[in-house]
Amino acid sequence: MAGAFPDSSDYVVVGAGLAGAATAWQLAARGHQVTLLERDVPAAHDGSSHGSARIFRYAYPDQFYTRAVLEAKELWDGLALEAGAELITPFGAVDYGPTRQPALLAGVLAGAGIEHELLTAEEARQRWPQIAFDTEVLWHPGAGVIDAETSVNAMVALAVRHGATVLTGWSLDRVERLGSGAGSGYRLHSAAGETLDAGNLVISAGGWLPRLLESLPLPSGFLAGLPEFTVRQEQAFHFRYREGSSFSATNWPTFIHKAADMQTYGLPGGRDAGFAGQKVAEYNGGPRVPSAADQTGLVDPANRARVVDYVRRYLPGLDPEPYAETTCLFTNTPTEDFLIDRADNLTIVSPCSGHGAKFAPLIGQWAADLATGAAAVPDRFRSASSPALTT
Structure with a gap:
């Protein structure tokens, strides 16, 4: 799926797996101008969100996650109804x-x-x-059992229905900061030489994240506080x-x-x-x-x-x-917790450790809340250097 190529967007989401698709859908549904970038196609077969079989379960030794599954299930039910498809x-x-x-x-x-x-x-x-x-x-x-690929495509379709643009075959090479102020945006460069400006950037790149971190204009203290991936x-x-x-x-x-x-x-x-x-x-x-x-x-x-x-x-x-x-x-991550954190106008979303699929709509909600400043995310998903934990 592809859209007309924009020069800029208020929110650019990188990565059309479960988390990225959910974030783009949540942002677009709130009326924001959104572009979703994907290096291949949504739910690509060399990523983490392809195929038809992911476990959906409530059993966790940590009540935080069990209660989060309950919250996610309400969003899954709404998504399935809106998409007209059985997802679980x-x-x-x-x-x-x-x-x-x-x-x-x-x-x-x-x-x-x-x-x-x-x-x-x-x-x-x-x-x-x-x-x-x-x-x-x-x-x-x-x-x-979650049908991951159908879920990704459903969320991408809903994002488009709410006005989002989806660009496929767009491989992010590097990001530069435009200006020095806290509200300045970013210029994204593709491996093919294309550029796209973003007021706010959300990186949800799955297994490509560890290497991509090196090319992101993030404060050194923020980078140092991130968990090892x-x-x-x-x-x-x-x-x-x-x-x-x-x-x-x-x-x-x-x-x-x-x-x-x-x-x-x-x-x-x-x-x-x-x-x-x-x-x-x-x-x-x-x-x-x-x-x-x-x-x-x-x-x-x-x-x-x-x-x-x-x-x-x-x-x-x-x-x-x-x-x-x-x-x-x-x-x-070492603790198997997710990372949903933000520095300036750049949000990183990594639903890590093999158990994030069941939370996808909720992760999209959390990421959209953090990226827009609408609400906080649970502290356990933010790094030691993030402002919410140091003030």
């Missing part, structure tokens, strides 16, 4: 394993009024014999439902399993691999890369072997040989 398919979720602390998670859900059950391993195995549970199990039926080329594998079984996407919950030696997650793979099986991955199991630009797209054989062995041990309802595999990007 309900499947429910199970959480288990020696270090997952199902009882603690159950207590958080109880405090937030979210429907759930705490089951023994035997009770869970009777309900889901396709999974070899090794501890007590938290079940919450309100969880599901690490990018991983994650690996995901699709396993068919065991032949002759009654298992299918309709009776598999999503899951997070924290065993002593590795953390895994799984969910119905959706159209990403022909609706034929489950998508299973080791959390943060892929190799580190300096930035998204350095990804190879190659699956690590050692990671494949670990996940195949896991499926043999714990998922008897699946054929343990993957029929499809892929890589994707996780951008992580």
Whole structure:
């Protein structure tokens, strides 16, 4: 999708993944002049927001995030209604394993009024014999699967409906500051030599952020206060439902399993691999890369072997040989908190650490609030050097 090329815009959002699309939609819906820039196309396949399968869940050991999911779900429901599309398919979720602390998670859900059950391993195995549970199990039926690509395109379409311009194939090379005052804007330069002026700039570049930070005109103190970002080329594998079984996407919950030696997650793979099986991955199991630009797209054989062995041990309802595999990007912070912070008229948005997708509409709201000065964002998402935390 592309729009007429503007010379300038009040708000320019860089990156049309889930967070960038949500921010552009929120800003445009408030009546601001918005341009959304994307180096490829929205929900590009070499980014973090492509495909049809991301877990939507409420279970967190931290009540802050559980309550934020509740807030995000209201926005998801409104987005789906406005877009006329189903964006989250309900499947429910199970959480288990020696270090997952199902009882603690159950207590958080109880405090937030979210429907759930705490089951023994035997009770869970009777309900889901396709999974070899090794501890007590938290079940919450309100969880599901987000169609990431459809969600991105829905938010981009709504942004355009509210007057935003979308420029694709626009790869940001560098940004220069126009003037020296606190209210001065920016000139963006593309890799192809194009320029675009922005009164306010929002960077939501996913795995490209670590390298892009070097080319942004940010105060040195602000840069020094940012958390360390690490990018991983994650690996995901699709396993068919065991032949002759009654298992299918309709009776598999999503899951997070924290065993002593590795953390895994799984969910119905959706159209990403022909609706034929489950998508299973080791959390943060892929190799580190300096930035998204350095990804190879190659699956690590050692990671494949670990996940195949896991499926043999714990998922008897699946054929343990993957029929499809892929890589994707996780951008992580040390605490797994997000970064939504601002210096002058430049806002950085990084819904990091593999759990940001479920918050996308809320992250867009937070980012739009911060970029416009309409409201504050939670302090945990701002760096130690940001004014809200030092005054």
